[in-house]
Amino acid sequence: MDLDSMKRILDYSEQEHKAIWEIVLESDMENRMVSREASWEKMRHTWRAMVESADAYSGDLRSRSGLVGGDGRKVSDYYETHASIGGTFTAQVISQALAMGENNACMRRIVAAPTAGSCGVMPAVLIPLWRREKIPEDRMLEALYVTCAIGSVIASRASISGAAGGCQAEVGSASAMAAGALTYLQGGSSAQICHAVAIAVKNLLGLVCDPVAGLVEVPCVKRNVIGAMNAIAAADMAVAGVESRIPVDEVIDAMGDVGRRLPVEFRETAQGGLAVTPTGRAVQQRMQQSRKRYRTLTIKDSRWKLAAAQPDQTENGASDA
Numbered sequence: 001m002d003l004d005s006m007k008r009i010l011d012y013s014e015q016e017h018k019a020i021w022e023i024v025l026e027s028d029m030e031n032r033m034v035s036r037e038a039s040w041e042k043m044r045h046t047w048r049a050m051v052e053s054a055d056a057y058s059g060d061l062r063s064r065s066g067l068v069g070g071d072g073r074k075v076s077d078y079y080e081t082h083a084s085i086g087g088t089f090t091a092q093v094i095s096q097a098l099a100m101g102e103n104n105a106c107m108r109r110i111v112a113a114p115t116a117g118s119c120g121v122m123p124a125v126l127i128p129l130w131r132r133e134k135i136p137e138d139r140m141l142e143a144l145y146v147t148c149a150i151g152s153v154i155a156s157r158a159s160i161s162g163a164a165g166g167c168q169a170e171v172g173s174a175s176a177m178a179a180g181a182l183t184y185l186q187g188g189s190s191a192q193i194c195h196a197v198a199i200a201v202k203n204l205l206g207l208v209c210d211p212v213a214g215l216v217e218v219p220c221v222k223r224n225v226i227g228a229m230n231a232i233a234a235a236d237m238a239v240a241g242v243e244s245r246i247p248v249d250e251v252i253d254a255m256g257d258v259g260r261r262l263p264v265e266f267r268e269t270a271q272g273g274l275a276v277t278p279t280g281r282a283v284q285q286r287m288q289q290s291r292k293r294y295r296t297l298t299i300k301d302s303r304w305k306l307a308a309a310q311p312d313q314t315e316n317g318a319s320d321a
């Protein structure tokens, strides 16, 4: 079936007595013409890549701009030595979200979920919970199938791209996907998954995309934290029985509408919000100068290499342009 309406997925789930993850699995088999095992193994591969990326984090890494790096480790050092305000689990989620955002900014391998900029949200909530509750891997894969339904509906009705719909579409979508997965893992019903998605999207509605110097670093890395915390709050509310007064598909449509109306300055152009603060502009200028310097060095460097590779010609002055 087409995954373009949470309501349709929910109705089908209730009529057929099928979990959302099963509906997505069947849809994947049909769309990609693969066996159940092949679909399952692809999802396992994605999950393991996510865990490997989290485990590969190093607090010593810094992004090329120098703006990002080491914060994930700071928070993990903090919760290991202090009683953090939100408790250890919350601190682990924060640390994991920062670490994955930093992995992305430092060009490490990540799983875009749904995008690279928002890659920290899902692992931030799923990995600490998986470890704490010792959840079987297959159940984590089921939760990932649930996230696919949510991401697919948002992509088809609204957007998952910051350039098209602002950060509400990127971190907001990741947060909604994570909220749905958490609700599922907490034993929530399909209807509760839909409420969790609606609540998560509503809470981040209108969030603009304003990356400093056009780099997916500031404020992106820390926004993954709010996406993760929002997902936990939305899932806990939904499982507790709190309902979204606005149906989930209408919430997603509203997010699409807000995204389309956002001025271009707030859609990944680095022309608005934090990107044009005095500090944001100074960073941009510094990056432009360093890019220019880097380009000059590269050109000189390649001329030197060319000369070294063709000594005869150079000696004859043939290529010493």
Ligand code: SF4
Binding pocket: 117, 118, 161, 162, 163, 166, 167, 168, 170, 171, 208, 209, 210, 211, 215, 216, 217, 218, 219, 220, 221, 223, 268
């Ligand atoms: S601010 Fe823009 S680039 Fe950064 S995470 Fe949000 S949508 Fe992505």
